[in-house]
Amino acid sequence: MKAKTKKIIAFIMLAGCVLAGYWLWLSLRPVEIVAVHDNGNHSYVLVRSFPPTDKGKINWWLENNSILKKKYNIPKPSSSGSFTIIFWLFGEGYKETDGYDRLCFDDMPPPLNCIDKDAVFSVSNSKNLGVIFTTYDGKYQLQKNGDIVKFTDEFEFK
8 A cells, every 4th residue: 555545545544533522422421501591381491511412412402301390390381281382592691682693681681682583493282282302403202111202294294
């Protein structure tokens, strides 16, 4: 094997190791809950370092929902049991309203009571569908037996 080919292979392997290490670091960082805001049966959780994969997000919820209930009293279901929790990346922190594209919280005084809209995950519960997880890549339903099933479209399950 030529020296040039060996160098190329070594570079590709090094780049692969660096990318794998970075992905592992992203996956293992602890989630930081910055704040929780309530709006009736909807809760907004501002986070840093949320898991990057759908499976990681769902597993994080399954492992931490009792902590969220104990520490932040969420979810707060309606009388029918329905609730929605949306997890937003905190990004650059609280900002002033821009008039249309930021999420602003009524439980904080202006002007620094808004965030850029960057939802990464949501959990909802309804009488008809049960627990639904929504991510950037799709929707998943928690089955009664504990299995997680991905929606293939609005009315069908995989």
